[in-house]
Amino acid sequence: MSSYPGYDPKSGFEKWLDARLPIIRLGYDTFIFPTPRNLNYWWTFGAILAVILMSQIITGIILAMHYVPHVDLAFDSIQHIKRDVNFGWMLQPMHAVGASMMFLAVYIHMFRGIYYGSHKSPREVLWIVGVVIYLLMMATGFMGYVLPWGQMSFWGATVITNLFGAFPLVGESLTNWLWGGFAVDDPTLNRFFSLHFVLPFAILGLVMLHVWALHVPGNNNPTGVSVKNVDKDTLPFHPYYTIKDAFAIVVFLMVFVAFVFFIPDALNHPDNYIRANPLVTPPHIVPEWYYLPFYAMLRAVPNKLGGVITMFGAIAVLFVLPWLDTSKVRSMRYRPLAKLFFIIFVLACIGLGWAGAKSPTDLVFATGTDAATGAPVGFSFLWFARILTLYYYAFFVVILPVLGLVEKPKDRPESIQKSVLKSAPEEA
Missing domain, CATH: 1.20.810.10 (Cytochrome Bc1 Complex; Chain C)
Known part of the structure; x- marks a missing residue:
């Protein structure tokens, strides 16, 4: 594959500097x-x-x-x-x-x-x-x-x-x-x-x-x-x-x-x-908003060590993502199922941030009231965070590896040029 021509020093000073400290070439x-x-x-x-x-x-x-x-x-x-x-x-x-x-x-x-x-x-x-x-x-x-x-x-x-x-x-x-x-x-x-x-x-x-x-x-x-x-x-x-x-x-x-x-x-x-x-x-x-998803994961596990491993594991899994995603097609633009699961993944991350900002005992929605105390009961942020944490890991460890093997992607353009100039006649 050819490349663009490199830096060509013109003046005597540029040639002198390029031979000793090619900083202009680096910038170029x-x-x-x-x-x-x-x-x-x-x-x-x-x-x-x-x-x-x-x-x-x-x-x-x-x-x-x-x-x-x-x-x-x-x-x-x-x-x-x-x-x-x-x-x-x-x-x-x-x-x-x-x-x-x-x-x-x-x-x-x-x-x-x-x-x-x-x-x-x-x-x-x-x-x-x-x-x-x-x-x-x-x-x-x-x-x-x-x-x-x-x-x-x-x-x-x-x-x-x-x-x-x-x-x-x-x-x-x-x-x-x-x-x-x-x-x-x-x-x-x-x-x-x-x-x-x-x-x-x-x-x-x-x-x-x-x-x-x-x-x-x-x-x-x-x-x-x-x-x-x-x-x-x-x-x-x-x-x-x-x-x-x-x-x-x-x-x-x-x-x-x-x-x-x-x-x-x-x-x-x-x-x-x-x-x-x-x-x-x-x-x-409550930590800063950008830590809230991981804070929700930490609190989703009742065991302290388990919570710490879950929180740090959420970052560690990113290191092996290149090998977990088994699809031969890079862009999810041509992978309808992967795109759907990715949208859910983004929403799950946002949901984890929401859960991290709330107390685990707070309710996402109420389903009724306790007969004895009259307090509302329903689906708590603790279980909300647990479900979203499970999906977070499933996306990387299960969904991406399996989808890469079973999903049939859409047809991709033959080249970058054809994706940009779809209606332009091909040059000889």
């Missing part, structure tokens, strides 16, 4: 490469994530200059940033809302990858690197949520770190190591602050590896059909897709800016505006 090869001509706007979320990541790193560095990682001063330092630091009123919400926007974009990015088969050969390594990035994002986000040292920060840290105590033999030692002592306290806050500062740079490095892994096999596309003719099936990434990405970034930033300037606290729990108090437990401990 990063942006001028064959890209399937039929990519839709679902493919713009990679660029959106890159912009948000840089925003998070820049705002995080500035906030770290004013934040004090001490249990007696952390809460006040956040108030100082928002009230006294120049533009702190904007930078702190940018960082907090940015975390939610980043997870929103990454979930869309991952759902798109599953739907269009971007995890399939030859892109298994690309997918696995992406899952590692997602894991580090979750760790970074959790540690960042602890730093404001409000009620939900403290008790969220207490609940989540205590989960590691469920592991046999090493659980207690692992929990004490995370705490830096025997309870969530000053050493814990310092460790989380240090790791929260460092991990985004590890994520940035993995993003570069992710882009490198993307450039080797090239982009997937909505049809899932491989590039057969570079001249007919592809376009240069720049300017065609840089313009498309730029437009999508502007639209996404409009939503981001609306949250930052008009409703910066909409995604925060009100209890986190109360200083952390180890003596007062909130009636209902």
Whole structure:
């Protein structure tokens, strides 16, 4: 398969620099490469994530200059940033809302990858690197949520770190190591602050590896059909897709800016505006919205160790997805049954998020009242979460492997060009 011509230095300085530090060639090869001509706007979320990541790193560095990682001063330092630091009123919400926007974009990015088969050969390594990035994002986000040292920060840290105590033999030692002592306290806050500062740079490095892994096999596309003719099936990434990405970034930033300037606290729990108090437990401990599906899975299992395994297993299964999906057809666009089960899967994930935000004893719907107490009885969120957790695992472990063997896909276009120009006469 042919490719676009590489960088050709013109001036003497460009030739001199290219022979010693080919940084211009690197930039050229990063942006001028064959890209399937039929990519839709679902493919713009990679660029959106890159912009948000840089925003998070820049705002995080500035906030770290004013934040004090001490249990007696952390809460006040956040108030100082928002009230006294120049533009702190904007930078702190940018960082907090940015975390939610980043997870929103990454979930869309991952759902798109599953739907269009971007995890399939030859892109298994690309997918696995992406899952590692997602894991580090979750760790970074959790540690960042602890730093404001409000009620939900403290008790969220207490609940989540205590989960590691469920592991046999090493659980207690692992929990004490995370705490830096025997309870969530000053050493814990310092460790989380240090790791929260460092991990985004590890994520940035993995993003570069992710882009490198993307450039080797090239982009997937909505049809899932491989590039057969570079001249007919592809376009240069720049300017065609840089313009498309730029437009999508502007639209996404409009939503981001609306949250930052008009409703910066909409995604925060009100209890986190109360200083952390180890003596007062909130009636209902709830993590950030992007952890809610996994929190629902954790509570769906009555056994503590079983709940922890179920929660972490929900992420671990993503690592083996390329080998669980046995279909030879990448895109679910041509797999009607797989598309149906995928839609149910997305709804199940949303439902798990809903269940995670509720108390397990709350009712999804009532079927009557208890004769003795008069209290409503019905279908609880506990059983709702259990059913959806079962479907989550069934989708990966049962449905995708079996469908790949029994489902008859629709006819696919012979090439990417024909999928775009269906009515155009074929060139000689």
